[in-house]
Amino acid sequence: MSELLLIVTLAGQRIALRAADVEAVVEIGALVPVPRAAAHVAGLAALRSKVLTVIDCHASLALEAPRPRRRRRHAIVTTVDGHNYALLIDQAEDVVEVALELQPVRARLSPGWRRVAQGMTEIDGAPLLLVDIQALLAAPGVPAADDARAA
Amino acid sequence: MQDLIADFIAETREMLEALGGEIVAWEAAPEDKGRLDEIFRFVHTVKGNCGFFNLPRLEILSHAAEGALAQVRSGERVPDDDLVSAVLAILDRIAELVQALETGEAISSADDEQLIAALTQTRATEREAGDRIVPAEGDRGKAIRSIRLSVDLLDRMMNGISDMVLARNELARRLREAPGEAAVENAFDRVSACIAEMRDAITRTRMQRMDSLFVLLPRMVRDISAQLGKKVALQVEGGDVELDREMVDMIRDPLTHIVRNAIDHGIESPEQRISAGKPATGTLRISAQQAGNQIVIEIADDGAGIDGDKLLRKAIAGGLLSPERGERLSPAQRTALIFEPGLTTADAVTAISGRGVGMDVVRANIEHIGGLVDAESRPGQGVRLTLRVPLTLTIIPALTISAGGSKFALPRSAIEEIIGAANAAVRIEMLGGASIAAVRDRRIPLVSLADVLGMASACSAAAQTIIVLRPTGRGDFALAVDAVHDHEEVVVKPAAPAVMAAGLYAGTTLTDDGCPVLLLDAAGIAASAGVDLEQAIETPPADISEPGEAARRVPALLFRTLEGTKKAVRLSVVDRIEEVAADAARFSAGRLRIALGGRIFPLAGCGESAPQGMLHILRLSDGNAELAYGFGDVIDIVELAEEMQPAAAPGEVGGVVLIDGEQVELLDPHWLFAAVADGQAELAARGPGLICALSDDGWMENILRPLIETAGYRAVRLGEAGADQADLVIIGAEAAVPPAAPAVLKLRAVPAPSGPGDDSIYRYDRESLLGALGERAAAIGKR
Numbered sequence: 001m002s003e004l005l006l007i008v009t010l011a012g013q014r015i016a017l018r019a020a021d022v023e024a025v026v027e028i029g030a031l032v033p034v035p036r037a038a039a040h041v042a043g044l045a046a047l048r049s050k051v052l053t054v055i056d057c058h059a060s061l062a063l064e065a066p067r068p069r070r071r072r073r074h075a076i077v078t079t080v081d082g083h084n085y086a087l088l089i090d091q092a093e094d095v096v097e098v099a100l101e102l103q104p105v106r107a108r109l110s111p112g113w114r115r116v117a118q119g120m121t122e123i124d125g126a127p128l129l130l131v132d133i134q135a136l137l138a139a140p141g142v143p144a145a146d147d148a149r150a151a
Numbered sequence: 152m153q154d155l156i157a158d159f160i161a162e163t164r165e166m167l168e169a170l171g172g173e174i175v176a177w178e179a180a181p182e183d184k185g186r187l188d189e190i191f192r193f194v195h196t197v198k199g200n201c202g203f204f205n206l207p208r209l210e211i212l213s214h215a216a217e218g219a220l221a222q223v224r225s226g227e228r229v230p231d232d233d234l235v236s237a238v239l240a241i242l243d244r245i246a247e248l249v250q251a252l253e254t255g256e257a258i259s260s261a262d263d264e265q266l267i268a269a270l271t272q273t274r275a276t277e278r279e280a281g282d283r284i285v286p287a288e289g290d291r292g293k294a295i296r297s298i299r300l301s302v303d304l305l306d307r308m309m310n311g312i313s314d315m316v317l318a319r320n321e322l323a324r325r326l327r328e329a330p331g332e333a334a335v336e337n338a339f340d341r342v343s344a345c346i347a348e349m350r351d352a353i354t355r356t357r358m359q360r361m362d363s364l365f366v367l368l369p370r371m372v373r374d375i376s377a378q379l380g381k382k383v384a385l386q387v388e389g390g391d392v393e394l395d396r397e398m399v400d401m402i403r404d405p406l407t408h409i410v411r412n413a414i415d416h417g418i419e420s421p422e423q424r425i426s427a428g429k430p431a432t433g434t435l436r437i438s439a440q441q442a443g444n445q446i447v448i449e450i451a452d453d454g455a456g457i458d459g460d461k462l463l464r465k466a467i468a469g470g471l472l473s474p475e476r477g478e479r480l481s482p483a484q485r486t487a488l489i490f491e492p493g494l495t496t497a498d499a500v501t502a503i504s505g506r507g508v509g510m511d512v513v514r515a516n517i518e519h520i521g522g523l524v525d526a527e528s529r530p531g532q533g534v535r536l537t538l539r540v541p542l543t544l545t546i547i548p549a550l551t552i553s554a555g556g557s558k559f560a561l562p563r564s565a566i567e568e569i570i571g572a573a574n575a576a577v578r579i580e581m582l583g584g585a586s587i588a589a590v591r592d593r594r595i596p597l598v599s600l601a602d603v604l605g606m607a608s609a610c611s612a613a614a615q616t617i618i619v620l621r622p623t624g625r626g627d628f629a630l631a632v633d634a635v636h637d638h639e640e641v642v643v644k645p646a647a648p649a650v651m652a653a654g655l656y657a658g659t660t661l662t663d664d665g666c667p668v669l670l671l672d673a674a675g676i677a678a679s680a681g682v683d684l685e686q687a688i689e690t691p692p693a694d695i696s697e698p699g700e701a702a703r704r705v706p707a708l709l710f711r712t713l714e715g716t717k718k719a720v721r722l723s724v725v726d727r728i729e730e731v732a733a734d735a736a737r738f739s740a741g742r743l744r745i746a747l748g749g750r751i752f753p754l755a756g757c758g759e760s761a762p763q764g765m766l767h768i769l770r771l772s773d774g775n776a777e778l779a780y781g782f783g784d785v786i787d788i789v790e791l792a793e794e795m796q797p798a799a800a801p802g803e804v805g806g807v808v809l810i811d812g813e814q815v816e817l818l819d820p821h822w823l824f825a826a827v828a829d830g831q832a833e834l835a836a837r838g839p840g841l842i843c844a845l846s847d848d849g850w851m852e853n854i855l856r857p858l859i860e861t862a863g864y865r866a867v868r869l870g871e872a873g874a875d876q877a878d879l880v881i882i883g884a885e886a887a888v889p890p891a892a893p894a895v896l897k898l899r900a901v902p903a904p905s906g907p908g909d910d911s912i913y914r915y916d917r918e919s920l921l922g923a924l925g926e927r928a929a930a931i932g933k934r
Contacts, residue, residue, distance in 0.1 A: 032667045033557055035604035036653040036679075044650075044659060044667035048318060051659040051667045053647035083647040139649065 003100045005121075007128065008076065009090040011063050016121060016128045017076070024077045025092040028054060038139040045086060047077065052086040055137055061112035062140040077135055087136055098123055102130060112140060155543040156252065158400070159200050163249050166193055167242065174239060181230035184617045190238070191220045197245060199407045203371055209248055215267040237269035302397045305357050312350045313642040319346050323666055347765075351732075357770065359399045361439045361446075362390035364406060367875060371407070372435060375414045382421050382432040383414055389439035391748050392727075394446045394542050401520045402448070402540060405513040409450050409536050410435070412510070417454030417534050420663065426511065427531065429453065441727040445522075445564070446542060451535040457528040459485030466491060490514040547643055549670065551636040551662070553617070554599075555606025557666050560641055560660055561618065565673040567627060568619040569635060571811060577617055588617055588629040595619060597629045598680040600671075603655065609633045622674035626684040630676065638785060643670055655679055705791045707817070708769070709810060711783040713757060719810065720818040722788060726770040726777065733766040736781070745779045755803070755823055756780040773824050780823070791817070841928055843867045844877035846886055855881070855898075855914070862924045879927045884911040894930075896923050 001131055004019035031043030040059035047053045054075065075086035102119035109117060109129075116135040120127050170193055177186040194213045201210035216238055222228040244266055319342070326339060365387045369913070376383040418424075425431055436451045463485050466472045471491055472480075480488075517524045522540035541547065541564055548563040570577050570590065578589040579597060586597035597617070601608035608631075616635045621627040641660040646669070650656055657672040673858035677684050706722040729747065736745040736754050743754040745768065751766040752770070755778060769780040795817060796804040803826075805819025843864035845851040852868070859866045859881075867873045869880065869889060880892040884899035897911035898920075904911065912919045 032669070034650050034653065034656075034669060035555070035557070035606055037650050038652065041647075041649050044669070046661055046665050046667045047676055048314070048321075050314070051646075051661060053650055055649075081648075083641060083645070085647065139650070 002097050004095055004097050005100070005123070005130070006076070006095050007093040007123065010057055010131075011061060012090065014093065014126070014128055016130045017133055018130070019095055021133045022076045022077055023079060024073055026077055026086065027072045028075045028086055028088065029072055029124065040139055042088060047084070047086070050084045052077065052084045054086045054088060057087050057089065057136055060138065060140050061116065062138050063110075063112055076133075080134060082139060085137055087133065096123055097100075100130075102127065105129070115140070155363070156204055159204060160249050160253050162400075163197060163200070163245070166196070167246050167249075170242070170677075181232075181235055181867065182358070183225075183542065187220065187223060187230070189593065190242075191217065191224060194220065194242075194245075195512070196404055197406060199411070202375065202411065203367055203403075203407050205370070205374065206248075209245060212241050212244055212248075212263060212266065213504075215270055219270040221621065226876070234270070237266070240266050240269065254471075303354075305396070308353050309357065310642065310644070312346070312353050313730055315346050316350060317661055317665055319343055324664075357396050358393040359392060359396045361392045361394065361399075361448075364399060365390045365437065365439075368410065368437065371410065372414065375411060376418075377579060377753075379415060380420060381414060381418055383418055383491070384432050384434050386434065387434045387438070388436075388440055392439040392441050392446060394441075394540070397922045398446070402522075403515050405524075405538065406437075406448070406450070408510070409538075410437070413450060413452040413454065413536075417452040417456075419455050423455075441542070441729075442539075445539050445747050448538040448540070449535060453533040456530040457486050457489055457526065457534055458530070458875065459488070459528065462486070462488040483527070486526050547641060549639055549641045549660070550618075552600075552616075552632040552667065553634045553636065554608065554632045555601040555604055556609050556633075557604075557606070558662075558666070559600075560638070560668050560670045561620070561630075561673065562657065562670065563638065564833060565620045565622045566618055567621045570617045570619070570629065573613050574613045574615050579612070586631075588619075590617075590629070592620065595627055595629045595680045596680075597631060598682060599631045600635065600676070601631075603676055603680050619671045622672075622677065622684065627678050628680075628684065630673075630683045638787065641668075641670070652868065685787060705868065707789055707791045707808075709786040709789050709815065710767075711786060713781055713783050715783065716816070717786065717810075717813070718804070718818060719789065719791070719808065720769065720771070720780075721791070721820065722775065724771050724820045726772040728767065728769055728785065730765055730767050733763050736766065745781075747779065752777055752779040754779045754781060755826075756782055771820060771823065773820065776824055778823065780818075782927070841865065841879075841931065842867060842877045843924075844871075844872055844874040844880045844889075844892075846880075846882045848883070850914070851881065858917075858920065859924065862921060863928060864924065866923055879924070879930055884909070894927055896920075896927075 005016040006019045006022050006025075007014060007016055011014075026047060028045050031045055033043045034041050034053075040056050042054040042056040042059075045054050052075075073088050074091055075088050076092070078085050078087065098121065100121060104122055105114075105117055105120045113129065116131045118130045118132050121130050122128070170190065173186050173189045177183060177190060180186075194216045198210055198213040198217060201207070201213060215255040219228070219234065219238065223230050223234070228234070244263070278615070322339065323343070326336060330336075368387060369385055372383055372385045397662055413435055414433075418435070419427065419429075421431040424433065434453045437449070439446060439448045459482055463477050463480065466488050469476050471488075489510045490513070494786060514524050515542065517538055518813050520540055522538060524539075525537045527535045527537070549560040550563055550566060550569075551558055551560050553559065568590070572579065578593055580587045580589055580594075586599070588595050588597040599608060599615075610633050612631070615631045615633060618630045618632060619627055619633070622629055639662065641662075643658040643660055645651075646656050646659045650659070650669070654675045655672060656675070657670045660668050660670055662668055674684065707719045708722050708725055709717060709719045712718050731745065731747065735747065736743055736757065738744075744751050745754040746752075747768075747770070754768070756769075759764075766781050767783065767785070769782060771778050771780055789810050791808055791810075795808050797806045798804050798816075798819070801819070801822055803818060803822060805822065806817050807814050808817050809815070841864045843859050843866050845855065845859070845866055845868055847868050847870065856866045864879070865873075867877065870881075875891070877892070879894050879895045879896060881898060882888065884897045884905070886897075888895050898914040899905070899909070899911040900914060902913045902916075907925075912923060914920075
């Protein structure tokens with residue numbers, strides 16, 4: 001079964017997201033902070049007349065790596081349960097149509113990546129992680145659905 | 152009425168559907184108190200609505216079920232399987248009857264009694280009856296006569312149009328930055344006007360007049376009072392007040408409960424009333440008015456009042472209060488016990504009310520929609536219940552503030568007062584590491600918003616502003632913020648779960664310039680800062696040491712005029728605030744007037760020209776006359792300082808007061824009413840005294856009469872009642888002078904007099920005509 005995948009760079013790694021979950025790739029300017037919210041909530045931004053909850057994916061991946069501080073950042077826009085989110089990414093690369101064959105990841109991933117990864121797929125000869133957008137929205141430390149099932 | 156019944160049917164069905172799960176769960180665990188309460192409330196609501204709509208069969212059934220459930224609630228009866236299935240059978244029958252109401256078919260009432268008897272039967276004899284109970288098999292969906300639009304859909308439309316407004320604002324900004332062709336701007340203006348109109352229309356689809364509720368009251372009051380052998384006169388006011396459709400739905404039940412209670416427990420029997428020296432007929436006054444962004448509904452009876460001490464004894468006996476704490480309650484707090492669950496002053500349970508569920512449900516329902524309910528009782532003189540509910544749920548008035556460099560919004564409904572920290576009326580005290588604000592005669596816990604949010608305050612403590620908050624009728628606390636910006640009407644959208652998890656926010660919104668802003672949750676902030684709001688209510692209020700001080704403070708409305716300057720007006724003369732299309736205002740008959748709700752009011756505050764676009768107006772009332780005052784925006788409600796510098800010359804502005812260190816002109820209502828309402832006042836002053844009889848012809852009736860009336864005469868036709876007492880008779884030049892006329896004015900149809908002896912006036916010689924009328928009035932005045 002062929003599926004559209006969006007390839008983006010996140011924390012320096014190329015990953016794949018299901019394009020069906022992504023409404024748009026936008027540039028995000030200044031953020032309105034949300035004090036006392038979980039660390040992965042970077043703030044609020046307005047897109048047209050919608051309020052977007054902006055998610056810092058580095059934080060949801062529990063990565064300590066310093067984030068690039070740019071004034072305008074790329075983000076993908078998605079809607080879950082009627083709420084609009086923007087997930088900050090490094091860069092969007094391409095949309096590809098592939099016959100998706102998910103393979104289990106046999107290598108040992110860092111816990112943050114393991115939480116969001118749904119599997120591995122091969123695109124143009126390179127292996128890419130397929131990442132679950134909903135898992136990225138959750139606070140780090142909250143087990144993803146797959147983990148819960150396994151446990 | 153048909154619409155309301157359709158609503159009732161749909162609502163009952165929805166409740167039954169929602170209750171389905173609860174019933175099943177209750178069957179499995181009959182001792183579950185929460186579920187029992189749910190079912191109890193349902194049958195109680197059905198009972199209430201049945202009284203409203205006069206559906207006796209449903210009422211008898213629900214009353215019976217309520218009775219049995221009340222016994223279980225009070226512990227007099229242990230729920231067993233038989234009782235559960237008997238209650239279930241009644242609920243099924245209610246569903247059946249509701250279904251029948253809609254389709255118009257008849258359902259035999261033969262076994263209603265059996266269903267009711269099943270509730271009381273003992274275990275041994277009940278089997279048989281239990282077997283009879285068969286669940287209803289209704290065929291649904293026949294003959295639906297009305298369309299029920301879900302409020303969700305209306306909300307979506309409302310949100311959609313709000314988005315359009317924001318998008319329009321952004322486009323307008325872009326167009327300003329890059330001026331384009333005139334044609335583009337014209338097209339934009341057209342789109343803009345369309346959007347404004349749509350917004351207005353959609354807002355209106357959500358609005359309903361209070362009349363839709365009030366129209367049912369007379370019948371209900373009549374029926375209940377007849378049932379109880381009482382005499383009650385009902386007075387209803389303010390049916391033209393509009394509020395959100397959803398709100399109307401939300402207050403229907405509470406209002407019904409209160410009216411029932413007032414007649415059942417408030418108003419005494421005619422005999423008791425006479426022996427208490429009151430008229431045999433009790434009075435129930437129900438009024439609605441708009442006060443800013445709230446609707447205030449008052450239900451006042453002139454009955455016996457609430458016996459606060461009796462409530463207190465019951466509360467102590469029921470273990471709600473310790474005797475020591477009870478001792479400390481003020482009379483008002485004792486009256487407020489009426490809202491505690493399970494308390495009632497009624498000794499006897501009647502079909503009308505009095506199981507002690509009504510008032511706590513009323514309070515819960517009203518608070519659920521962000522409203523407040525207050526009871527004020529005077530023993531022997533009656534009870535006044537005041538419901539305050541917001542106009543709408545989706546668009547709320549909010550105050551934008553900032554703390555720690557970020558902007559936030561606070562719902563206006565939670566705000567009691569705004570005071571500068573440097574104001575002499577407030578003193579900040581430290582107590583074991585906590586801050587307390589002493590505001591005049593009260594001490595309130597003080598919380599710094601920047602601290603709660605974990606941010607650094609951007610200004611010194613003295614430069615901060617203190618906002619006294621009272622979330623949903625609980626205790627109050629003070630919040631220190633860095634700055635207060637503006638009042639805005641905001642469209643609230645739910646925030647994402649990750650944001651709500653902080654426990655401090657009620658939602659998000661966008662400002663007019665398209666920036667996201669978090670709406671703060673006042674109760675959440677108090678909880679996060681460790682402020683105990685419940686405790687505040689329990690402590691008896693400190694004695695007001697200086698009653699004179701309190702009495703001198705007059706609330707006033709601070710607003711921006713159409714020219715953009717700030718002015719204030721005493722709140723007590725403001726009847727309500729409305730937003731109307733400016734084209735309702737016309738320069739007509741010598742002054743600006745505005746048409747509102749089918750009446751015409753003089754319009755002040757707009758200068759000499761008719762205003763454009765949408766117009767905010769204050770409706771001012773002096774008790775008799777009313778006038779409208781056009782203005783720009785509401786800024787705040789403030790307390791006036793005692794000192795006012797009088798204006799140099801009498802005029803619209805009576806003087807200048809200091810508000811937050813700024814000079815603000817205060818309107819002089821006396822001058823306004825005198826200037827604007829003079830025509831009417833003069834008319835009223837001399838109107839009844841002067842009667843003018845006109846001969847019976849079309850010209851006099853149609854063309855002359857208005858002029859006569861403007862001059863202060865009451866016009867009657869010759870030969871009509873009152874014509875023989877006329878002060879002046881006006882006839883045609885050729886007509887015969889009626890006998891016994893005190894004064895006669897003859898009018899001729901041609902400009903030139905017919906001869907030297909002609910004492911008639913040309914009928915279009917306005918000046919002479921008015922002169923003659925004035926002379927006659929003056930002559931009578933001298934007499």
